Amino acid sequence: MAPQEADVLIVGAGLSGLIAARTVLAAGLTPLILEADTRVGGRILTEELGGLPVELGAQWIGDTHHRMFALAAELGVQTYPQYDDGETSYELAGTGVLRGNEFHSRFGDELAELEKVLRRLDELAAEVSPATPWTAPHAAEWDAITAGAWYDAQGLSPAARTLLEICTVGILAVPTVEVSFLHLLFTIQTCGVTSELFAESEGGAQTTRFVGGTAEIPNRLAALISEHIVFESPVQLIEYGTDSVVVHCRGGRTATGKRVIVALSPMLAGRIGYDPPLSGYRDQLTQRMPNSAAMKAFFIYDEPFWRSDGLNGQLISDIGPARMSNDTCVLGDDRGVILLFLEGEQARTHTQWSEEDRRAALTAELVRHFGDRAARPLHYLDGEWGSRQWTRGCYNANCGPLVWTTYGPALAEPIGPIHWASTDTATEWSAYMEGAVEAGERAAREVIEALTA
Structure with missing residues (x-):
């Protein structure tokens, strides 16, 4: 298999990688994205359930996510507000279930x-x-x-x-x-x-959703640069010199370039081989920035019955299994959709359960908060991120004690012709889609400056 050539090689077709590729291309340089999966989007994943788009990955943007609003407008993706009318249901510290006003x-x-x-x-x-x-x-x-x-x-x-x-x-x-x-x-x-x-109300990080699903953003970006994306190409080794790189993928594919942007979470970036090896300083950082644990579960009903009861579909519970929920009904459809979040320990624990047991426990929780109608959904779907081969966790990477002060400078600093981009490296809205765009733009600027100076 003959090597492919490009000015800038990009590892990963998540939002950061796609943004970096488009920015590089606009500057007159040739990008090539090497994506391990069969799809684009990374930690954005929209699937269909009962004919409705449901977001197993990133779902919302907030009022100050200016890059994402601009990107959606440019790509022709319409937005609509997150439903927030009514009371939240609470279940904390042995109180039993209380409506928001009483709580x-x-x-x-x-x-x-x-x-x-x-x-x-x-x-x-x-x-x-x-x-x-x-x-x-x-x-x-x-x-x-x-x-x-x-x-x-x-x-x-x-x-x-x-x-x-x-x-x-x-x-x-x-x-x-x-x-x-x-x-x-x-x-x-x-x-x-x-x-x-x-906050989910005005000013918060979860105020706005995308018509057609969040995946409309990476899918439309990818359509603009489709000839620069290669799928099913997991990167195993990056060889690099002062101003050149050779990227080796599983299956024998190779690509050569002048620079490479690794648009993966730090932990996944650390699983790639490098020749010469990266410094122990960088490697110690990636060992200490694991991806977090998250699962989302969706229940679709014939209507959003909780709204007529004055509830907004949100619950907060320390009993669980889910700690929080959300009314995630789709604009233009009359059916009701409840999204339940299992994060941290809840995701780690309940991913080991059978889907039948998990669904039963979540159904019981919904019944406690929203009544017997919650026991009769039309459809159910859940999805956990730690078991996904090319992601291994969601939503973001976190630093434990002494990581920032010991290894922080290694997070985004280029190493020779190698640059780093993912939402985890962002300085604005890190861990969000807004941060992924900022990180992709920043890495692309580094590369453009290096190659056009």
């Missing part, structure tokens, strides 16, 4: 204390540079403890502490005892403030 009335003082903690997080995060978090004045102190330990020290009531844990795990998809406090502050700073992370 807030009963725990008003505790929630006021929680709000103070969130404001304190915003104040501390403001001291962290998204580009160099290890340089924060208290970086050594913050990186030596976990986010969970800091939360525990705030004197919150059990209900407030549990609510804070659930909301944070909903973002990071790992327990807070596994994440350094500095990493939590970094995440907050890349996204603005805590209200933009945790």
Whole structure:
């Protein structure tokens, strides 16, 4: 098989890789994307259930995700607002199931204390540079403890502490005892403030969806550069010199170029062989940035019956199996769709269950919160990310204690002709699609500057 040639080789056809390829092409350079899977999108995955698009991967953008709004408009993908009318259903700290108004009335003082903690997080995060978090004045102190330990020290009531844990795990998809406090502050700073992370209403990170499904974005991007994408080409080895690279794929495919952008999560990038080997410094980093654990489960009903009961389809529970849910009905369709999230320990545990047992447990949870009609769905589908060969986890990579301050500079710094791009390397909205676009643009700029200077 003759080697393929391009100016810039790109490993991975996720959003970062696609954006990098298009940016490189617009600068007059030739890209070639080598994708291990049979599809584009990476951690974006839209599947069909009962004739409706359901998002097993990335689903929302928020009001300040300006790159994604611009990209959707350019590609002709329409958007619509996330449904948010009505009360949330709570089940925390032994309260039983409470509707939102009752929960807030009963725990008003505790929630006021929680709000103070969130404001304190915003104040501390403001001291962290998204580009160099290890340089924060208290970086050594913050990186030596976990986010969970800091939360525990705030004197919150059990209900407030549990609510804070659930909301944070909903973002990071790992327990807070596994994440350094500095990493939590970094995440907050890349996204603005805590209200933009945790809110689904105006200003939050989950306010807007895509008509036709999120996969419309990578699919339409890929259609524009289809001749520059090769599928079923898992990269096994990258040989590199000062200004040249040779990429070897499983099955014997090779490609040569002047630069390579590895548009994979740090952990997956670390599983590729490099010749000469990368420094131990870089390798130690990728060993310490595992992908998180997430599962999504969808129930489709004949109608969104919870809305007539004054509920918004959202639940927050410390009993589970799911910790949170969402009304994820599709615009223009009368059927009701509930999405349940299992993240962190819940995903790790319940992926080991049979689908029958998992569905039964989730159904029982929905019945507790939304009544007996929840037991009669038309369709069910769930999907977990750790078992997916070319992803091995979702939504993002997280740093445990002492990773940022010890190895942080290695995350996005190019090594010779090798550049890094994934949402995990972003300095704006890291771990989101917005961050994936920012990272792809940044890596492409590095390559363009190097090859056109």
